[in-house]
Amino acid sequence: MELFDKLSQGEALIERAILVQINFGKNSKSTSAQQDEQEFKELVRSAGAQDSSLITGSRYSPDSRLFVGSGKAEEIKTAVIQSEADVVIFDHALSPAQERNLERFIECRVLDRTALILDIFAQRAQSHEGKLQVELAQLKHMSTRLVRGWTHLERQKGGIGMRGPGETQLETDRRLLSVRIKQINKRLEKVSKQREQGRQLRQKTEIPTVSLVGYTNAGKSTLFNKVTGSAVYAADQLFATLDPTLRRVNLPDQQAIVLADTVGFIRGLPHDLVAAFRATLQETIEADLILHVIDSNDEQRDYYREQVNNVIHELGADKVPQLEVMNKIDLTEQVAHFEEAHSGLPSRVWLSAVTAEGIPELLERLAEVFSKNVFKGRLRLHPALARLRAQFYEDEAIVEEKISEKGEYLLDICIQKRRLDELLDKEELTLDQLKVN
Numbered sequence: 001m002e003l004f005d006k007l008s009q010g011e012a013l014i015e016r017a018i019l020v021q022i023n024f025g026k027n028s029k030s031t032s033a034q035q036d037e038q039e040f041k042e043l044v045r046s047a048g049a050q051d052s053s054l055i056t057g058s059r060y061s062p063d064s065r066l067f068v069g070s071g072k073a074e075e076i077k078t079a080v081i082q083s084e085a086d087v088v089i090f091d092h093a094l095s096p097a098q099e100r101n102l103e104r105f106i107e108c109r110v111l112d113r114t115a116l117i118l119d120i121f122a123q124r125a126q127s128h129e130g131k132l133q134v135e136l137a138q139l140k141h142m143s144t145r146l147v148r149g150w151t152h153l154e155r156q157k158g159g160i161g162m163r164g165p166g167e168t169q170l171e172t173d174r175r176l177l178s179v180r181i182k183q184i185n186k187r188l189e190k191v192s193k194q195r196e197q198g199r200q201l202r203q204k205t206e207i208p209t210v211s212l213v214g215y216t217n218a219g220k221s222t223l224f225n226k227v228t229g230s231a232v233y234a235a236d237q238l239f240a241t242l243d244p245t246l247r248r249v250n251l252p253d254q255q256a257i258v259l260a261d262t263v264g265f266i267r268g269l270p271h272d273l274v275a276a277f278r279a280t281l282q283e284t285i286e287a288d289l290i291l292h293v294i295d296s297n298d299e300q301r302d303y304y305r306e307q308v309n310n311v312i313h314e315l316g317a318d319k320v321p322q323l324e325v326m327n328k329i330d331l332t333e334q335v336a337h338f339e340e341a342h343s344g345l346p347s348r349v350w351l352s353a354v355t356a357e358g359i360p361e362l363l364e365r366l367a368e369v370f371s372k373n374v375f376k377g378r379l380r381l382h383p384a385l386a387r388l389r390a391q392f393y394e395d396e397a398i399v400e401e402k403i404s405e406k407g408e409y410l411l412d413i414c415i416q417k418r419r420l421d422e423l424l425d426k427e428e429l430t431l432d433q434l435k436v437n
Contacts, residue, residue, distance in 0.1 A: 014048060014049065014050045015048070015049045015050065015086040015087055016049070016050050016052045016083055016084065016085045016086050016087075017044055017049040017050065017051055017052060017085060017086065017087050017088070017089050018051075018052055018053055018055065018076060018079050018080055018083065018085045018087075018088045018089070018108075019040060019041065019044060019051050019053070019054040019055065019089055019091065020054075020055050020056075020068070020076060020088060020089070020090045020091065020092075021036070021037060021040055021054060021055075021056050021090075021091040021092075022056070022057050022058065022059055022062075022067075022068060022072075022090075022091075022092065023056070023057070023058045023059075024058075024059055024060070024061060024062070025060065036091070037054065037056075039266075040054075040091040040113075041054070043113075043116055043117065043120065044089060044116070046120050047116055047119050047120050047123070048123070049086075049087065049089070052079070052083040052085055053079055053083060055072070055075060055076055055079060057072050062092075062098075063098075064098075065097075065098065065101050066098065066101055066102055066105060067090065067092065067094055067095075067098045067102065073102065073105050073106065076088060076106055077105065077106045077107070077108075080106055080107075080108045085108060086108075086109065087108065087109045087110070087111060088102070088106060088108050088109070088110045088111070089110075089111045089112075089113075089116055090110070090111070090112045090113065091113050092112060092113055093112050093113055093114055094110070094112035096144045096145045099112065099145060100145075114141055115141065117266070118134065118137055118138050118141060121134045121137070122134050122135075122138065128191075129188070129191045132184050132187055132188055132191070133188065135184060136181065136184045136185065136188065139177055139180060139181050139184070140181065142177070143174065143177050143178075143181070207248070207256050207257065207258055207416075208257045208258070208288040208289065208370050209257070209258045209260060209286065209287045209288055209289075210257050210258070210259050210260070210287060210288065210289045210290075210291055210366065211260045211262060211284040211287035211289070211290050211291070211320075212224055212259065212260065212261050212262060212291050212293055213262055213265065213284055213290055213291070213292055213293070213308060213312065214264060214265070214292055214293035214294060214308060214325075215264060215265055215266065215294070215295070215304040215305075215307060215308055216264025216265065216266050217264065217295070218264065218293045218294055218295045218304070218327060219293055219295065219327040219328055219353045219354075220261055220262075220264065220293045221261055222327075222353040222354060223291075223293060223325065223327060223353035223359075224245065224247075224259060224261040226353050226356055226359060227249060227259060227359060227363070228247040228249055228259055230245065230247055245260070245261045246258055246259070246260045246261075247259050249363075250396070251363050251364075251366055251367040251370070252360075252363055252364050252367050255367055255370050255371070255374045255414075255416065256416065257366065257370065260284070260287065262284055265307065265308045265311045266307070284312070284315060284317050284320070285315055285316055285317045285320070287317070287320055288320075288321070288370075289320070289321050289322070289323060289366075289369065290312070290317065290320050290321065290322045290323070291322075291323055291325050292305070292308060292309075292322050292323070292324045292325065293325045293327050294324060294325065294326050294327060295327060295328050296326040296327060296328055296329055296331075296332055296334060296350065297328045297329075297331040297332050301326075305324075323347065323348070323349065323369075324347065324348040324349070325348075325349055325351065325362070326348060326349065326350040326351070327351060327352065327353050328352060328353070328354070329350050329351060329352045329357065329358070330352040330354055330355050330357070334350050335350070335357075336349075336350055336351050336352070336357045336358030336361060337349075337350050337358075338350075338361065338365065349361070349362050349365065374414060374415070374416055374417065375413070375414070375415055375416075375417050375420050375431075376413070376414045377412070377413065377435060377436070378410060378411065378412050378413075378435070378436040379410075379411045379413060379434040379435060379436065380404070380408050380409070380410055380411075380434055380435075380436050381408060381409040381411060381434060382408055382409075383407060383408070383409070385409075385427065385429075387427075388423060388427050388429075389409055389411065391423055392411060392413055392415070392423075395415060395419065397413045397414060397415035397419075398411055398412070398413055399412040399413060399414055400412040410436070
């Protein structure tokens with residue numbers, strides 16, 4: 001009766017979950033293991049489940065049949081019965097055979113880490129592209145675990161008469177699944193082409209791209225909102241936002257950059273998910289600079305830094321210059337400051353995305369990094385070049401203007417070199433003709 005009342009009132013049912021985390025070849029009491037445990041519980045809560053209990057253990061290697069030993073499997077089964085759990089979630093990647101064997105033995109639904117993360121992504125994806133990418137990753141993961149469940153797709157194929165001679169229901173489901181994967185890939189190709197056109201346009205205009213990356217919940221979206229004045233969803237939870245967002249930002253010297261906010265990384269990010277989001281993460285690969293956002297208040301920040309760099313390496317973006325942003329200094333005793341590299345350029349900046357302390361200095365340093373693309377100086381324009389002067393104003397390139405005794409315009413400008421060349425070519429002028437030394 002209680003269950004019926006909750007359903008009739010539209011309340012969301014929270015599944016009770018038994019969590020399983022096995023340590024292989026490492027001390028279960030190590031700091032990294034404790035951090036993994038905390039993150040695992042946060043993932044489960046992010047998926048909307050309630051962790052009834054956590055079962056841990058140590059093994060030299062996974063069991064080929066049940067992943068855990070028979071004794072540990074019995075312990076899990078007992079915990080399921082006692083807590084009346086709805087699902088058992090492993091903090092590991094299970095093979096299809098291991099998952100099926102565990103479900104038969106425990107007599108309860110079993111999910112692995114990959115399925116858990118995919119479920120969270122499915123809940124958080126908002127854009128058309130994000131939903132397609134998540135569905136693609138889910139279908140690829142599910143294709144190895146087919147038993148039944150995809151027969152509803154028969155309606156898209158016409159149902160009766162579509163099966164070949166002797167084809168089993170499982171084979172039909174697998175074939176229909178393959179058709180759906182091909183459909184999604186075609187749609188994502190169109191989206192990828194559109195993104196590529198945008199990247200090519202930015203490259204033509206020489207607008208640098210700066211990509212925000214970091215461990216999930218490090219504060220990327222909060223920093224993005226503060227710098228760009230946007231309203232990207234940001235919350236104290238894992239994978240608060242999935243969909244990539246790009247915004248143009250004018251630096252203090254009027255140099256324009258494109259700031260890209262991407263999906264947060266995590267330990268053991270499923271390979272299918274990395275592959276599905278490759279088009280989105282292409283912004284990171286093609287970026288001129290990576291801002292690696294790190295939670296400076298987290299004791300495991302070095303561990304998280306390593307995990308993010310592993311994903312960056314997997315994406316092939318490890319050669320892109322990187323600036324570490326040590327965020328959340330408002331929770332520490334740190335003050336906003338920079339650490340310089342041997343090249344004289346900043347290698348690490350300490351700031352707070354919440355209070356904005358250190359952000360103006362970050363933008364100034366970014367302006368220094370990209371200053372090679374900007375012309376800053378004084379030009380002398382004859383009154384007959386009023387059209388060129390108006391174009392400078394339209395581009396917001398004029399810092400200060402004076403009128404000479406001869407009635408000429410003396411303009412202190414700050415503008416991208418490529419844009420300046422375009423404007424001068426249109427007027428058939430050279431920089432030497434206008435520049436005031």
